[in-house]
Amino acid sequence: MRTAAVKRFSVYGLVVLVAVTLFYSCSAPLTDGEVDKKKTVALIVRMKHGDYWRTVKLGAEMAAKEYERNLNFYAPDYEEDASKQMELVQQAIADGSETIVVAPSDEQVLREAIKLTRERAIPILVLDTVGKDSAVKSYIGTDNYDMGMKAFEKMVYLIEKKGQIALLGTDRVKANAKRREQGVLDLLPRETQVELVANENIPLDKKQIGEWTRELIRKHPQLKGVIALDASTAIGVAEEMENSGLRDKVKIVAIDSPPEVLEYLQEGIISATIIQKPLSMGYLGVKYAVEASNGEAVPSLVDTGTKVIDRENMFWSENQKLLFPFVK
Amino acid sequence: MKRLLAVIKVKRIQFIITTSFTLVTVLVMLFVGVMLYGKFAQTAEQNAYLHTQQILEQVKYNLDSYLNGMTQIFELVDDKIRRSKGLTADKLSEQLETIVETRKDIVSIAVFTRDGTLLATTPSKVLRSNTRLTEQSWFQKAIEDPTNLSFSLPHIQNLFKGEYTWVVSMSREILLHGPDGEIPAVLLVDVNFKEIDDLCQRVGLGKKGYVYIIDLVGNIVYHPQQQLIYVGLKNENRSLPLKHSYGSYVEETQDETRLITIKTIDQLGWKIIGVSYMDEIVTTKKEISRFIFWLLIFVIVIVLFVLHYLSAKISRPIKLLERSMEKVEQGDFSESEPIRGSHEVEQLSLRFHLMVAKVRELMHQIIREQEAKRKSELEVLQAQINPHFLYNTLNSVVRMVGNGKNEDVITTITSLSKLFRISLSRGKNIITVREELEHVRHYLIIQKMRYKQKFEYEIVLEDEDEVLNCLTLKLLLQPIVENAIYHGIEHLADPGRIRIYAGLIDGKVLLQVSDNGLGMSPDVLAQVKAGYYKSEEGSGVGIQNVQERIRLTFGEEYGLEIASEQEEGTVVRVWIPRQVAEERDRL
Numbered sequence: 001m002r003t004a005a006v007k008r009f010s011v012y013g014l015v016v017l018v019a020v021t022l023f024y025s026c027s028a029p030l031t032d033g034e035v036d037k038k039k040t041v042a043l044i045v046r047m048k049h050g051d052y053w054r055t056v057k058l059g060a061e062m063a064a065k066e067y068e069r070n071l072n073f074y075a076p077d078y079e080e081d082a083s084k085q086m087e088l089v090q091q092a093i094a095d096g097s098e099t100i101v102v103a104p105s106d107e108q109v110l111r112e113a114i115k116l117t118r119e120r121a122i123p124i125l126v127l128d129t130v131g132k133d134s135a136v137k138s139y140i141g142t143d144n145y146d147m148g149m150k151a152f153e154k155m156v157y158l159i160e161k162k163g164q165i166a167l168l169g170t171d172r173v174k175a176n177a178k179r180r181e182q183g184v185l186d187l188l189p190r191e192t193q194v195e196l197v198a199n200e201n202i203p204l205d206k207k208q209i210g211e212w213t214r215e216l217i218r219k220h221p222q223l224k225g226v227i228a229l230d231a232s233t234a235i236g237v238a239e240e241m242e243n244s245g246l247r248d249k250v251k252i253v254a255i256d257s258p259p260e261v262l263e264y265l266q267e268g269i270i271s272a273t274i275i276q277k278p279l280s281m282g283y284l285g286v287k288y289a290v291e292a293s294n295g296e297a298v299p300s301l302v303d304t305g306t307k308v309i310d311r312e313n314m315f316w317s318e319n320q321k322l323l324f325p326f327v328k
Numbered sequence: 329m330k331r332l333l334a335v336i337k338v339k340r341i342q343f344i345i346t347t348s349f350t351l352v353t354v355l356v357m358l359f360v361g362v363m364l365y366g367k368f369a370q371t372a373e374q375n376a377y378l379h380t381q382q383i384l385e386q387v388k389y390n391l392d393s394y395l396n397g398m399t400q401i402f403e404l405v406d407d408k409i410r411r412s413k414g415l416t417a418d419k420l421s422e423q424l425e426t427i428v429e430t431r432k433d434i435v436s437i438a439v440f441t442r443d444g445t446l447l448a449t450t451p452s453k454v455l456r457s458n459t460r461l462t463e464q465s466w467f468q469k470a471i472e473d474p475t476n477l478s479f480s481l482p483h484i485q486n487l488f489k490g491e492y493t494w495v496v497s498m499s500r501e502i503l504l505h506g507p508d509g510e511i512p513a514v515l516l517v518d519v520n521f522k523e524i525d526d527l528c529q530r531v532g533l534g535k536k537g538y539v540y541i542i543d544l545v546g547n548i549v550y551h552p553q554q555q556l557i558y559v560g561l562k563n564e565n566r567s568l569p570l571k572h573s574y575g576s577y578v579e580e581t582q583d584e585t586r587l588i589t590i591k592t593i594d595q596l597g598w599k600i601i602g603v604s605y606m607d608e609i610v611t612t613k614k615e616i617s618r619f620i621f622w623l624l625i626f627v628i629v630i631v632l633f634v635l636h637y638l639s640a641k642i643s644r645p646i647k648l649l650e651r652s653m654e655k656v657e658q659g660d661f662s663e664s665e666p667i668r669g670s671h672e673v674e675q676l677s678l679r680f681h682l683m684v685a686k687v688r689e690l691m692h693q694i695i696r697e698q699e700a701k702r703k704s705e706l707e708v709l710q711a712q713i714n715p716h717f718l719y720n721t722l723n724s725v726v727r728m729v730g731n732g733k734n735e736d737v738i739t740t741i742t743s744l745s746k747l748f749r750i751s752l753s754r755g756k757n758i759i760t761v762r763e764e765l766e767h768v769r770h771y772l773i774i775q776k777m778r779y780k781q782k783f784e785y786e787i788v789l790e791d792e793d794e795v796l797n798c799l800t801l802k803l804l805l806q807p808i809v810e811n812a813i814y815h816g817i818e819h820l821a822d823p824g825r826i827r828i829y830a831g832l833i834d835g836k837v838l839l840q841v842s843d844n845g846l847g848m849s850p851d852v853l854a855q856v857k858a859g860y861y862k863s864e865e866g867s868g869v870g871i872q873n874v875q876e877r878i879r880l881t882f883g884e885e886y887g888l889e890i891a892s893e894q895e896e897g898t899v900v901r902v903w904i905p906r907q908v909a910e911e912r913d914r915l
Contacts, residue, residue, distance in 0.1 A: 062553055068535060259492065266458050266486060279555045305559070311458055317547075320484045321555045327482075327494040327525040 040070040041289050042092035043282070044102040044113075045127070047079040051258060052278050055325045056127065059282025060101070067290040072097060082106045089113045093120060099289035103127040123292040127285050129175060130301070137292040140285050140302040142276040144176045147306050148183020148229075151253045154272045154308050155225045158251040162193035163224030166216055168209075168233050169201040177229045180255065184227060197223065202233075209236030214244065223250055225271075231256040234273070238264040257309065257323050265314055272310040279325060280304040341646060345639035346632070353631045354624075361620045372612040376604065377576070380533055380589045384602045387531055387539055388591045394523060395479070395595055401427065402477055402498045402517050405437055409502060409515065424450040435485060435495050435518040439504070442471065442512055447504070453488035461487060466497035470514045474501035479596050481547055482521040494521040525550060537604035544597040546570050569601045578606070645669025649677050661688045697880055704877045705757070718744075724778045740777045743770040753802060757881075760909050761830055761837065762796040765789075768805040768828060775813055783817045783824030790831030798837045799907045801877055807870060808841045808900045816845020816898055832906060836886070839902040848892040857890060871900075878904060 043060045045053045057073055064071035074092050076084035082105040089109065092100055093116050100117055104110040104126065114135045117124040128141040155165055167184055169177050181199070188196055197220050202212050213236070217223060228234035234254030238261075241247050247269045254261050254273040264270040281304050288298040313319055405427060412420055424437045428450050438449040444462040446455055461467055469478040480497040495518040503510045528550045531539045541549040546566045548554055556562035565579065569590050576589040585606040592599050645667045652664050661684060667677040721744055728737045750767040753759050759767075765787060772785045789795060809826065817824030822844075829840040848856065856871055871888065878887045882905050892898040 059556075062556060066536065262492065263489075266456060268458060277559055280559050280561060283556060283561060315460075315484060315486055317481070317483065318558050321558050324484050324492055324494065325555060327522050328491060328520075 038068060038070045039098040039293070040072055040096065041099050041101060041286050041293075042072045042074060042095065042097035043285065044074040044085065044088050044092055044100065046075065046085065046103050046105050048075040048077055050079075051325065052256060052276075055278040056103070056282035056285075058325060059279035059284075060286045061282075062279075063283045063286035063290070067287065069098070069286070069290055071286065076105075080105050082109050085109050086112050089116060093117065093122065097122065099123045099125065099293045101125045101127060101285040101289050104129055104131075107131070123289065125285055125289050125292065125298075127281050130179075131175075136300075138288045138298045138300055138302060140281055140288065141304060142176075142281075142306055143303045144179035145183040145186075146303075147255065147274050147276070148180035148185075149187050150183075150274050150306060150308055151180070151227050151229075151255065151272075152184040152187045154274070154310075155227055155251065155253045156191050156194060158253070158271050159194070159224040161191060164195045164197045164220050164222050165225040165227060166198040166220070166223060167196060167200075167227050167229070168198075168212075168237065169229040170233060171201040171203045180229045204232050206236050206239070209233060210240045210243075213237050213240035217244065217246065217250070225251040225253065227253045229255060231258050231261050231273075234270060235260045235264070238269045242267075242269050262314065262323060265309065265311060268311055272308055275307050275309055275322060277304045277306070277322065279322075341643040342636075342639040345642065346635045349635045349639075350628065350632060354628060357624050357627055361624055365617055365620050368616045369613045372616065373609055376534075376609045376612070377587070380537075380576070380587060380602050380604050383531060383533060384539070384589050384591045384600055387528065387600050387602075388593060390527055391524065391541075391593055391598075391600070392595065394527070395593070398498060398517070398519050399477060399595075401431060401434065402500070402515070405517060406500070406502055406515060409439070409504070412505075420448045421450045421452055424448070433520045433523050435493050435520050436488060436516075437518075438487070438516045439502070440467070440514045440516065442514065447513060449488070453490060455487060456489055459487050464497075466499040466516060467514060470499040470501050470516075474512070476500065481543060481549055482524070485518050493518075494525070495519060496521050496524065528552070533602055533604040534608040536608065537602070539600060539602050540564065542566055542569065542599050542601065549598055569599055573599070642670065645673040645677070649673060649680065652677075653680065656684055661691070700876055701880045704873050704880070720778060721774050724774075728777070736777055740774055743773040743777075746770045747774065751803070757802055758799050759802050760796065761798045761800050761839070764800050764802065764805055764839075765796070765828070765830060767803070768809055771806050771809060772826065775809075779813070779818070782820075783813070783826055785826040785828065788827065788829045788831075790829070794908070795830050795832055795837060797908050798832075798904075799909050800837065800839070800904050801881055804874055804878070804902055804904075805839060805841060807874055808902070811871065812841055812843040812845060812898065812900075816843045816847070820845055835906055837904045837906050839904070840899065841902075842897060842899040844897040847894040847896050847898055849894055853890065853892050874902070878902070 041060075041064060043057065045056055047053050053075060060071055060073070063069075072092060072095060074088040076088065078084075085105045086109050089100070089102060089112060100113060100122055102110070102113050102124065104113065110126065110129070110131055110133070113124060114133055118135055123137045124135065125138045125140060126136050130139045130141060130144075159165065167181065169181060185196075185199075188194065198216055200212070202208055213226075216226075226237050228237055231254060234252060235258070238252055238254075241250055241252065242264075247267075251271040252264075252269065254265075254270050255275075257265075257273055257275045261270060261273050265273060284302055284304065288302070292298050307319070307322065309319060309323065314323060405424060408423055408427070409420065412423060420439075428434050428437060436449060436451065436453070439447040440461065441447060444467070449455075464480075464483075466478065466480040469480070477498055477500045480499070482494050482496050485493045485495040485497075498517040498519065500515055501512050502515045504513045528539055528541065529552065533539065538552045540551040543549055548557070548564075548566075551557060551564065553562045553564075557564055568577065568579070569588065572590050573592040574590060576587060579586045579588050587602075587604045587606055587609075589602040589604070590599055591602075646669070648667045648669075652667070655662075655664070663685075664681075666681060667673060669677075721740065725737055725740050728734075728740065747767060747770040750759070750763050750770070753763065769787060776783065776785070805828065809828075812826055813824075817826070825844045827840075827842045829838070829842070831838055871890070875888045886903045886905060889901040889903070890898065891901075
């Protein structure tokens with residue numbers, strides 16, 4: 001009798017205890033923030049520094065805030081550090097990301113990333129580089145071919161449709177640069193009076209770019225313009241032109257808008273630059289990543305667009321925010 | 329439905345307690361829940377409105393004071409320049425430098441002529457080419473409105489070499505003291521936009537809400553998503569805020585409902601617009617309702633358990649009581665344990681147990697009495713045909729025949745015949761006093777014959793008419809008379825005398841047998857009274873049998889009284905109720 005009563009009491013006590021625990025566990029999330037419950041989007045880019053990637057990150061942060069996601073940002077210290085980037089992809093997956101948005105340094109990184117995400121059924125989106133793989137939910141980036149065409153058209157306009165021009169890329173064979181080059185080359189036959197006198201890839205080294213520029217001018221005194229297929233090359237060429245006093249004679253069309261390019265642009269040494277929209281890239285990357293992870297259909301290819309900037313329009317208010325994304 | 333109710337035993341106390349209390353609890357909780365939800369939800373909404381208002385007020389205050397500070401600095405610079413008559417540009421620059429050094433957020437101070445020539449600047453920097461400064465808004469505003477300080481929209485400062493910085497430009501026309509008298513000039517103070525940007529960026533309205541600023545005509549001064557708006561990925565409807573200076577309204581698009589709150593900085597006409605998302609307020613409401621819902625569930629579960637326990641505790645003893653009653657109903661009167669529980673139930677159980685005990689006692693008594701009655705009757709039956717008595721009597725008759733006393737034989741046989749007739753009396757137990765007296769008279773006649781006239785007897789009647797018709801048990805007097813003869817008179821030297829009396833006293837019938845025999849010692853008397861003493865011979869029907877039969881038939885208040893004194897004799901009184909026989913029975 002006595003033991004039965006004790007037993008019954010302990011059962012009731014247990015029930016009350018369980019109920020209280022349940023009660024607290026269901027009311028606790030009300031006071032705690034829901035930060036921890038937010039899903040995480042991983043953004044893996046090619047480099048930690050530089051306005052371009054920082055702008056991508058800025059756009060991604062805006063989308064992450066809007067769609068209430070955590071954003072984990074991964075980047076190697078140096079551009080094109082593919083092996084480091086591969087580690088970062090693995091790291092991002094190990095960190096339990098809901099979706100991976102990656103701007104791969106090379107094909108191998110992309111393949112590895114696709115393999116890893118497929119194993120865990122994580123959606124993967126690719127920024128900046130257009131590739132072809134059905135596993136990738138969406139490619140978000142610039143149409144580099146179009147960029148090349150725009151650069152050529154601007155150059156043709158600048159040299160008033162006739163004269164010798166040169167095309168300069170880097171020796172690092174990069175899919176994006178190749179596409180830009182193709183854009184230029186495909187339009188070339190249309191302009192019968194425009195002559196391409198040089199098309200070369202040289203190392204990203206100021207001294208070598210300077211030497212190549214001097215050689216080019218020596219060989220082709222009638223040279224009217226240089227299209228540089230990336231910003232660093234453009235800066236090197238512009239520097240050489242300024243030093244050799246040819247700033248008004250040879251037009252330079254550049255790609256992207258690091259501060260040096262903008263300085264040369266205002267000074268008139270670089271005549272125009274074709275800019276991408278890294279902010280849109282970052283923003284749309286995360287936006288579509290969220291939608292893809294929600295099972296919504298996302299466009300498989302997104303062109304974030306380009307814009308031709310010259311001295312005339314560089315301080316227009318709508319361009320200021322594109323060219324100078326950060327308030328310093 | 330009825331069957332279902334029957335299955336769960338709706339009328340059970342436990343069920344009634346549990347359901348009614350649960351019902352009351354649920355109703356009360358629902359009422360409280362609804363009230364709380366209403367109040368909380370209302371408060372949450374009001375708080376959201378109030379919160380937005382307060383935050384915007386704070387932003388406005390901060391911006392106001394920041395811009396006021398900047399205005400003061402501009403005036404200070406203006407004052408410095410005005411007082412520095414005849415100073416060279418270098419000297420002036422030096423003076424301005426001290427001001428710039430005190431404020432980190434001043435990017436540069438510069439003085440231009442009306443045609444755009446740089447007169448002085450601090451910190452001293454090289455002017456860029458292609459600045460188009462005369463086309464810039466701050467320059468034009470200063471020329472157009474020379475008296476009022478103008479603030480530009482945030483823009484990129486492209487005048488001096490170095491970094492491109494986001495600034496807000498303050499500009500106004502001032503007068504310079506030159507060699508040729510006063511000349512008009514434009515004073516420019518560029519303030520870093522970062523301060524304002526930071527201030528606005530830090531402001532959050534809920535998780536998604538934000539603050540943005542537009543100028544008089546709707547240009548964006550600050551917007552957290554300005555770049556997205558420029559590239560066309562986002563859109564901000566600025567038409568409504570443009571029309572209002574203060575207040576708040578709810579803006580509904582197909583996706584979301586937003587609360588827009590507007591405040592205006594009077595100084596510049598800039599509008600601070602707070603955007604908060606209603607779904608976040610609704611989320612708060614949802615959270616409250618979820619909380620209340622779980623609270624309700626929790627309380628109901630707890631209450632159910634507690635009630636289950638309580639009602640079981642209350643109803644258990646009643647159930648036990650019911651069960652023990654059922655046992656009694658089925659005839660099981662065995663002793664059971666008293667039930668513990670509430671005071672009432674304990675009392676009820678106690679009373680019930682007492683009652684059962686009494687019933688049990690009574691039943692035992694009845695059984696005992698029945699047994700005793702049967703035994704006595706058996707004894708009487710035996711006495712009716714006592715062979716010993718018959719043998720003695722017949723022996724006497726034989727002796728009488730031998731002696732030729734035919735008269736006596738006739739008397740004896742006649743009496744014996746009468747005795748047996750009354751004795752049998754058609755199997756009845758109850759006979760009239762008349763018959764009983766007749767019976768005992770015949771008995772005495774026979775005994776007198778046997779004992780050769782050793783004793784005399786007389787029968788005295790009082791209220792003769794009534795007492796003879798009263799009812800009595802059969803064979804009451806014979807055993808008493810038998811005792812009187814065998815124990816009192818048989819061994820007496822003197823002639824014995826037996827007196828039988830019948831009469832009504834105090835509404836009872838008294839039959840009395842008295843003799844003048846040996847009497848009994850007090851010890852023997854006590855033994856006789858207690859029923860231990862029994863004669864060896866005779867009918868075998870003892871005094872005790874007589875006593876028992878009277879008591880079993882008429883009750884405890886009737887029976888025998890014996891008084892005896894040695895050498896004096898014995899008196900035995902028989903008390904029976906006064907019951908008159910029906911007419912037909914008398915026949």
